[in-house]
Amino acid sequence: MHFRLLGPVELRTTDRWHPVAAAKQRHLLALLLLNRCRTVPVPVLIEELWPVDPPATARALVRNYVMRLRRLLGDDGATVITYRAPGYCLELPPGLSDAELFRAGLAAGRRALGEGDAATAVVRLRETLSLWRGTALADLPGEGMVGVARRELAARREAGDDLLIDARLAIExxxxxxxxxxxxxxxxxxxxxxxxxxxxxxxxxxxxxxxxxxxxxxxxxxxxxxxxxxxxxxxxxxxxxxxxxxxxxxxx
The missing domain is CATH 1.25.40.10 (Tetratricopeptide repeat domain)
Known part of the structure; x- marks a missing residue:
């Protein structure tokens, strides 16, 4: 499975990309992806999903959203989204989201330019910047963890644009x-x-x-x-x- 965050949130479990239609499930998936392999406590998830006036049934709703996400991901054995007291953790290897691929590509382009290989830097940075499909996490609210991640990714995108121009300056x-x-x-x-x-x-x-x-x-x-x-x-x-x-x- 693979995930897209550099635009509207999407996932691919077979041969095509598709959105997560339910807003709260989409938000929950993004929160878990942004904290991959780290446990996010249930109270934190509740605060993120309902910043104002969380419902009395919020804990039960989180469990329900997790169950539905597991079904969507084909995670019947609960080995991808695991429960670790006091919360949930998305157990995935690195490199399965476009945001992680972007960060790695940006570092590779910066490294190539620092080593004087501008041509390689141009190719790598163009590939990396092409991962963007619009505003990061575009179909999610702008506050909380999502807002922080969106601003951080936007700053990195600007840095990538700068690096690409720097690499091109060495050539053309x-x-x-x-x-x-x-x-x-x-x-x-x-x-x-x-x-x-x-x-x-x-x-x-x-x-x-x-x-x-x-x-x-x-x-x-x-x-x-x-x-x-x-x-x-x-x-x-x-x-x-x-x-x-x-x-x-x-x-x-």
């Missing part, structure tokens, strides 16, 4: 300039502006790269009364000095 900086101009124009993130500066410098346009820094500095001073970060100031100084070393992978 000139072709990235139009894309990064558009991305930076719609983004207040300094790292994105730094990537545009690096792409311009590596494409033979250091004056335009420094002009980007000047525009961002003026915008930040006007809007926030702040200077660009040490990262961007160091990048500006490297471009001024003509140092190409490390510009393909940033200076963070």
């Amino acid at each position: 900086p000139a072709s990235l300039v139009p894309e990064l101009r558009a991305l930076a124009a719609d983004s207040p993130r300094e790292y994105r502006w730094g990537q545009l500066m690096r792409a311009l410098w590596l494409s033979g346009a250091p004056a335009e790269a420094l002009g980007c820094y000047g525009r961002l500095r003026a915008t930040m001073a006007q809007r926030y009364g702040a200077e660009p970060s040490p990262y961007l100031r160091e990048l500006r100084d490297r471009i001024r000095a003509g140092e190409r070393e490390r510009l393909t992978t940033g200076v963070r």
Whole structure:
């Protein structure tokens, strides 16, 4: 069996993906997947499933949802969803959810880029980012464990986008300039502006790269009364000095 969390929650037990139709069962499955191989106490499950005014029958309802999930997973012997006082545990090997595959792929792409193998990093990161089908855990409420996991996964996705651009900068900086101009124009993130500066410098346009820094500095001073970060100031100084070393992978 396999599971998808990087979008609406889905599972595959045979040859096709399908959703978990019942909202509480879907929520319970996600909670157990997010805590794979860790016992989640029943009181915690109740608090997550009913953040406000849990019903008096909440414990019985949790048992019922577990029974239905076992049936859905073909877990008649209760070897996948086990009871360990004081709660339930999803006993699965690693790598059966797209969220875990994404984290592993992100680490592999980061490792390849750190070792100077940008081509491998590009392939690995593109494969990894293609796992996303929308907002993580999209068909679940936004509070509690689900909200924390959704924000953490979104931050990792942003990091993956950054890494892919960094890897591409080492191979095709000139072709990235139009894309990064558009991305930076719609983004207040300094790292994105730094990537545009690096792409311009590596494409033979250091004056335009420094002009980007000047525009961002003026915008930040006007809007926030702040200077660009040490990262961007160091990048500006490297471009001024003509140092190409490390510009393909940033200076963070």
